[in-house]
Amino acid sequence: MKIIYFDNNATTRTLPEVLKAMEPYFTESYANASSMHSFGGENKKAIENARRQVAALIGANPSELIFTSGGTEGDSTAIYSATNSYPQKKHIITSAVEHAAVLEVFKLFASKGYKVDFIGVDQYGRFDMESYKKFIDDQTALVSVMWANSETGTIFPIAEIAKIAHEHGALMHTDAVQAVGKIEVDVKKVDVDMLSFSAHKFHGPKGMGCLYVKQGTRFLPFMVGGHQEHLRRAGTENVPGIVGLGKAAEIAKETLHLYKEKVAPLRDMLEQGLTSKIKDAKVNGDISNRLPNTSNISFGYIEGESILMFLNEHGVCASSGSACTSDSLEPSHVLRAMGVPFQFAHGSIRFSLNKYNTKEEVELVISVLPEIVENLRAISPFHGPKTSVF
Numbered sequence: 001m002k003i004i005y006f007d008n009n010a011t012t013r014t015l016p017e018v019l020k021a022m023e024p025y026f027t028e029s030y031a032n033a034s035s036m037h038s039f040g041g042e043n044k045k046a047i048e049n050a051r052r053q054v055a056a057l058i059g060a061n062p063s064e065l066i067f068t069s070g071g072t073e074g075d076s077t078a079i080y081s082a083t084n085s086y087p088q089k090k091h092i093i094t095s096a097v098e099h100a101a102v103l104e105v106f107k108l109f110a111s112k113g114y115k116v117d118f119i120g121v122d123q124y125g126r127f128d129m130e131s132y133k134k135f136i137d138d139q140t141a142l143v144s145v146m147w148a149n150s151e152t153g154t155i156f157p158i159a160e161i162a163k164i165a166h167e168h169g170a171l172m173h174t175d176a177v178q179a180v181g182k183i184e185v186d187v188k189k190v191d192v193d194m195l196s197f198s199a200h201k202f203h204g205p206k207g208m209g210c211l212y213v214k215q216g217t218r219f220l221p222f223m224v225g226g227h228q229e230h231l232r233r234a235g236t237e238n239v240p241g242i243v244g245l246g247k248a249a250e251i252a253k254e255t256l257h258l259y260k261e262k263v264a265p266l267r268d269m270l271e272q273g274l275t276s277k278i279k280d281a282k283v284n285g286d287i288s289n290r291l292p293n294t295s296n297i298s299f300g301y302i303e304g305e306s307i308l309m310f311l312n313e314h315g316v317c318a319s320s321g322s323a324c325t326s327d328s329l330e331p332s333h334v335l336r337a338m339g340v341p342f343q344f345a346h347g348s349i350r351f352s353l354n355k356y357n358t359k360e361e362v363e364l365v366i367s368v369l370p371e372i373v374e375n376l377r378a379i380s381p382f383h384g385p386k387t388s389v390f
Helices: 016-022 038-058 071-085 100-111 129-135 158-167 239-255 257-277 304-312 333-337 359-378
Strands: 065-068 091-095 115-119 140-144 171-175 194-198 209-213 281-284 294-299 348-352
Touching: 016 239, 038 065, 038 239, 065 071, 065 239, 071 091, 071 100, 071 140, 071 171, 071 194, 071 209, 091 100, 100 115, 115 129, 129 158, 140 158, 158 171, 257 281, 257 294, 257 359, 304 348, 304 359
Parallel strands: 091 115, 091 140, 140 171, 171 194
Antiparallel strands: 065 209, 194 209, 281 294, 294 348
């Protein structure tokens, strides 16, 4: 059975070109890049080439990039660096709809005595700027707000949020894991101090990421030990992973236009097809300002996990929220923050497409999902009169 993969916000497949670029560094050019000999020196050159490729994707200077193991490490590094750099400031701000990689760290700091404010969102998932302006003050060490929401795709006004943070002397970090490689992310245009992202969200290898640290930003490393990454991140360099990230970044930059030209129309086709055929189906998020590949749809009065189970029988992969919380039966914290009614939040499905998905794949989902929803509602205790059963 052909797999129809609409779960690209969880991860993407590593492209063959990326794998090909990585392969020699496993078996042929396997030296430690920090070694003094020329064998290792060639790998150091490969790392610096990848750094230039990644820098070009986000408009950074290569020297501003630190290679990490992924978005989670990048987030933790940024948060710990900011708080350790300004220990006299005991106030930090984030949004209520962040990924767990940020939320859980903020909760940990709250338990350590920090004043933590979680800024809410409106019914469309848009960041509450007025609340933000009320809570931020000169004792704020850090503002960490995601560039785009992983579940709804809603894009936040990062430039404006950063401007306000800097007016109060706070550092600005953004988790751009879902944005990089799908929409334009240019740190020359958006004045953030730190920005984190992961290779596997744009067809690079898992376990590889990057943290941008603006030149001149006070920075204290999260991982210490060796001298790697100019003393900013200790540990033997993952040369194959770094090379893979660089190649994926190069391809992402060359093909970024496809998300607007091809992926967004497919997403819209999917939404229109499903909402026209299924009653009580509602698209969540800011449909005028969101990622081009992301669609979050609530199907009222049924469980999202059941929908996923039956979609899986047709080879369709989707999700009911962030992959990092997919084992929880609780409604999404993002949808709860948006005020989505309980009977709709529980039946929400996230479809996240990529530039390699096709019209035929979208048509298949539109053809099978209405019957799945109808049959589930027929046996749901939360719906109306039962008309059929499986």
